[in-house]
Each structure stands twice: as structure tokens, then as C-alpha cells.
Amino acid sequence: xxxxxxxxYPTSVRFxxxxxxxxxxACRTAGMSKPLLVTDRGLASLPVTTCALxxxxxxxxxxxxxxxVDPNPNEKNLAAGVAAFKAGGxxxxxxxxxxxxxxxxxMVAFMAGQTRPVWDFEDVDDWWTRADADAIFPNIAVPxxxxxxxxxxxxxxxTNSETEEKKIIFHPKVLPSVVICDPELTVxxxxxxxxxxxxxxxxxxxxxxSSPHYHPMSQGIALEGMRLVVENLPIAxxxxxxxxxxxxxxxxxxxxxxxxxxxxxxxxxxxxxxGAMHHTHHGTTNAVCMPAVLKxxxxxxxxxxxxxxxxxxxxxxxxxxxxFVDQFNNDLGIPKRLSELGVSNPDxxxxxxxxxxxPSCGGNPVTLNEGNLRELFExxx
Numbered sequence: 398x399x400x401x402x403x404x405x406y407p408t409s410v411r412f413x414x415x416x417x418x419x420x421x422x423a424c425r426t427a428g429m430s431k432p433l434l435v436t437d438r439g440l441a442s443l444p445v446t447t448c449a450l451x452x453x454x455x456x457x458x459x460x461x462x463x464x465x466v467d468p469n470p471n472e473k474n475l476a477a478g479v480a481a482f483k484a485g486g487x488x489x490x491x492x493x494x495x496x497x498x499x500x501x502x503x504m505v506a507f508m509a510g511q512t513r514p515v516w517d518f519e520d521v522d523d524w525w526t527r528a529d530a531d532a533i534f535p536n537i538a539v540p541x542x543x544x545x546x547x548x549x550x551x552x553x554x555x556t557n558s559e560t561e562e563k564k565i566i567f568h569p570k571v572l573p574s575v576v577i578c579d580p581e582l583t584v585x586x587x588x589x590x591x592x593x594x595x596x597x598x599x600x601x602x603x604x605x606x607s608s609p610h611y612h613p614m615s616q617g618i619a620l621e622g623m624r625l626v627v628e629n630l631p632i633a634x635x636x637x638x639x640x641x642x643x644x645x646x647x648x649x650x651x652x653x654x655x656x657x658x659x660x661x662x663x664x665x666x667x668x669x670x671x672g673a674m675h676h677t678h679h680g681t682t683n684a685v686c687m688p689a690v691l692k693x694x695x696x697x698x699x700x701x702x703x704x705x706x707x708x709x710x711x712x713x714x715x716x717x718x719x720x721f722v723d724q725f726n727n728d729l730g731i732p733k734r735l736s737e738l739g740v741s742n743p744d745x746x747x748x749x750x751x752x753x754x755x756p757s758c759g760g761n762p763v764t765l766n767e768g769n770l771r772e773l774f775e776x777x778x
Contacts, residue, residue: 399640415581549655
């Protein structure tokens with residue numbers, strides 16, 4: 398029997414197989430009587446989404462949905478979602494899906510009552526205080542992948558389609574009121590999505606663990622999150638219906654997103670501009686970038702990895718960990734270079750500038766500059 402639990406950290410989490418049946422009750426708990434389910438185009442017509450809408454309808458909450466969401470959601474998707482929310486007279490959002498559906502759904506609930514443009518709430522200094530907190534609608538999150546951990550996050554990543562930049566939009570009340578983590582919803586993921594999203598969770602944990610900032614709670618969560626990925630992602634990849642492995646990967650995804658309060662680093666600084674400009678899958682892009690970033694950061698992180706990799710079941714200290722990452726990527730079908738993800742004729746200057754301006758830079762254990770970022774891009778392209 399796969400794990401089942403109720404958690405209040407970092408928000409209320411209803412965890413376990415079959416718990417999608419509690420969706421209507423979760424909506425009422427969050428104060429919703431007429432929710433809008435927001436998901437992406439790929440999920441809109443799949444049985445898991447139909448099931449969720451059936452549960453809402455049976456609970457007397459309607460079955461309204463919005464699915465005009467790109468893989469890297471942008472402000473145009475957001476404007477359309479807010480318009481649908483207002484037109485339907487909704488009072489909350491069910492953010493449903495992978496990172497794109499979750500991020501956009503959270504932003505629809507956040508922006509539906511605001512009068513300023515979304516870019517005014519970028520995660521810079523105290524910009525979040527510009528928002529009218531009383532006008533933020535509740536949201537609940539239902540992940541169908543095990544990767545971004547957006548279901549336990551207080552922010553969303555939205556791409557500015559005009560400048561081709563990914564922006565992090567933050568407010569404490571963006572945190573979902575209730576999360577339903579049902580591993581049965583992840584069983585139908587294609588293997589390459591299982592791999593890419595799982596390695597996104599792994600990257601979150603690795604970068605949080607590597608960050609020089611002080612946050613012992615995040616440090617411990619990051620280490621256990623890494624262990625869960627190392628032990629369970631290969632099983633979820635090769636045995637898609639293994640609910641134990643799927644459940645542990647959902648935990649790892651939430652742990653990664655909780656841990657990276659401590660900071661992210663060069664992996665994400667590279668992947669954000671690549672995804673914004675070339676529309677690559679975020680988690681897979683992170684996985685391609687990880688080996689080169691580990692090499693760059695080696696002088697600063699070798700000691701802490703030497704002391705812990707035995708707990709992960711990996712021998713050889715930091716060097717053994719780097720060898721493991723290379724093999725892990727190979728076993729999960731991750732390409733060696735971004736060119737294999739369709740990144741062709743990149744504008745290197747724009748990529749380097751985008752990485753330099755990414756807030757993830759601040760959490761890297763080795764100070765990032767134009768020179769070492771250019772070397773990293775050359776290594777992964």
C-alpha cells in the first residue's frame with residue numbers, strides 16, 4: 398500500500414492514492430463555491446482531468462475549466478485566464494497539472510483582482526507589497542507530475558513573450574490553501590516527462606543543498622529529497638504504475654520546492670533563458686546543465702558532498718556523485734547537449750545576459766559572471 402498522510406507543512410497537503418475524490422471538499426475548505434479549473438492544453442482532454450471535473454460537478458461546484466496554457470506560460474495566457482475567471486464569476490482556482498498549469502492557475506487567482514500589470518509583482522525586493530492582498534482569490538493545487546513542486550510554492554514563473562524572459566512573480570498568498578497529491582494522477586505520464594520532471598525535482602534539491610545561504614531546515618530537506626529521487630525515479634521511469642515510487646517522487650518534488658527557499662544557482666540561471674528563448678522542457682534542460690555546473694562549483698561544494706553522498710547510496714564522495722549524475726542522465730534518456738533539445742543558432746550574448754540577470758545567480762556557491770556563464774553555455778550547447 399502506497400503512503401497516505403495529512404500534512405500542514407508548508408501548507409495543507411492531502412497525500413495519497415485516490416485522494417482526488419476529495420477535490421470538492423478541498424475547494425469548500427478553501428472557501429470556493431464556483432472554482433475554475435486551470436490546466437494545460439495537453440491535459441485538458443485526458444481522463445485524469447475529466448475525473449477531476451466530474452468530482453467538482455458531483456460536489457455541486459460546476460465543471461468550468463480553462464486550458465489555453467503554453468508549456469512555458471506567458472502573460473497572454475494569463476490575460477486569457479483572468480478574462481475567463483471574471484466572465485464565469487468564479488471565486489477561486491483549481492490549479493491542475495504540471496508546472497505550467499500550476500503556475501498559471503496560481504497567477505489567475507492572484508491577478509484576477511489586481512489593477513497593476515503582473516510584472517509589477519516580480520520577486521524583487523518588496524515588490525510583492527504592491528499587490529492588493531484582500532483582492533487575491535484562493536487557489537488549491539493538484540499536481541499531475543512530480544517535478545516543479547509549484548504546488549507548495551509562493552511564486553510562479555511566467556514568461557514575458559515580448560522580451561523572451563522568464564520572470565518569477567511572488568506573493569505569500571499565492572501559496573495554495575490546500576494541495577491534493579494523488580500519485581495515481583501521475584501514472585499516465587510519458588516516460589520522458591517522468592524523467593524530465595523528476596530531474597527537475599533533483600536539480601532543486603542539488604542546488605538548494607549547494608547554496609551558500611544559511612537555512613538548515615532547507616538543507617536537511619534537500620538531502621532527503623535527493624535520496625528519494627535517487628532511489629525512486631528509476632523505478633517510476635521503468636515501472637510507470639508503481640504507486641510507491643510515484644508517491645515518493647511527489648514528495649521529492651514538494652521537498653525540492655520547499656528547500657530552494659535556501660537558493661537556486663547556475664543550473665536554473667542557464668535553463669531559464671534557454672527555456673524562454675527556445676521553449677525547451679524546463680526539467681530536461683536542468684538535467685543537461687547539471688554536470689557542467691557541478692564541475693564549476695566543485696571547489697565550493699566538494700566538502701559538503703563528500704560528507705553526505707554515502708547517505709544517498711553513492712560511493713566516492715563528490716567525484717562519485719558527479720559520475721552518478723552522468724550515468725543517471727544516460728539511464729533516463731537525457732541528451733548530452735541542448736542542441737539535441739532543439740536549441741539551434743543560439744544568440745550567446747542574449748543567453749549570457751539573461752543568465753546574469755536571473756535571480757537564481759545569487760544562490761550559486763561560485764560567483765557567476767559573464768566569463769564563467771559563457772563557458773557554461775559553451776559546455777552545454
